[in-house]
């Protein structure tokens with residue numbers, strides 16, 4: 001039987017999510033079928049979007065760039081393996097993320113390790129595993145890194161994370177490059193840290209790192225940050241000695257239903273000529289750009305409630321499954337899985353968690369829904385499952401990866417017993 005013709009799913013950010021006869025499909029699979037098989041809430045990812053986005057970055061930045069996927073955006077082992085197969089290295093921020101690579105049998109030699117408070121065991125584990133370099137964010141790390149280098153009997157490569165004071169916009173919780181954030185080292189203090197690195201046996205300065213924040217909407221802040229870094233480097237010979245890499249971080253914005261993703265070719269055009277002039281290799285740390293539009297969250301309607309002037313549509317996904325609306329006032333498009341009902345009205349889409357902040361979307365135009373009807377929260381592949389929690393003793397959702405006509409369960413829904421499996425036995429209290 002031939003499938004009905006395909007139409008775009010507005011707001012999804014990719015043709016991989018599309019409609020056939022009004023029904024939402026992910027690649028060659030109707031998502032209603034996945035919800036029937038695996039239940040809801042359910043994350044559904046598209047392998048085609050991962051490929052499309054990875055290749056867009058590769059074509060913009062060229063074969064010489066090193067693309068390190070920011071594992072924090074979505075650490076699912078299968079997605080990590082898929083991105084490795086495409087050629088990605090990894091941007092890590094914890095020992096747990098390093099262990100994920102190891103659990104997936106993936107090489108660590110292409111990984112970079114950032115984080116403002118790395119613990120000694122995490123540094124030791126990364127030195128033992130062998131990574132590309134550490135992104136140093138604070139002078140207190142230097143003796144810890146030097147100790148790990150001495151214990152391992154080899155030197156450790158470090159890139160200094162600079163905070164060039166470039167305002168890249170976005171919600172204040174996801175800005176990382178201003179003077180009032182804990183990240184990186186301001187340019188005024190960084191010269192002393194470079195000298196300290198140069199004077200510490202076992203440490204090799206191999207580059208500089210800047211991460212401006214997330215959802216950066218234009219290429220300009222990347223160019224401006226590099227200009228400031230280059231000016232800093234030119235301030236003293238020691239600052240350029242041995243430098244081979246410039247890590248421009250991640251932060252490439254996606255549209256969330258309000259436009260296209262950031263033009264990464266413009267970012268590349270803004271930084272590559274200056275890097276080529278110095279013979280430095282570009283390192284990128286995209287998270288959201290690679291996986292954000294690759295995922296949706298399916299949720300089923302539980303009921304509806306009218307309260308004063310607000311209609312609340314109660315659904316079975318909540319802030320524990322997708323925290324971004326509550327944490328950052330993020331707005332994800334929310335659409336019916338099966339289109340067709342008429343009579344749209346504005347509703348607040350809320351979950352069962354006992355918090356007023358537990359909402360997936362406010363004042364959204366949706367048609368009348370019945371119990372069991374499915375909604376899709378779009379562009380939910382980044383910082384969705386990775387921020388899921390057990391709040392209200394709810395089980396974290398299942399995750400499915402679609403590739404063409406094939407769907408694979410890549411994370412089972414948590415079992416209820418897992419909610420308390422690690423708590424002490426009541427007899428022992």
Ligand SMILES: Cc1ncc(COP(=O)(O)O)c(C=O)c1O
Nearest residue numbers: 070211214250251285286287288
């Ligand atoms: C150091 C660093 N690199 C990369 C990223 C990935 O950001 P994004 O998902 O916006 O690309 C983050 C996000 O917090 C980060 O802190």
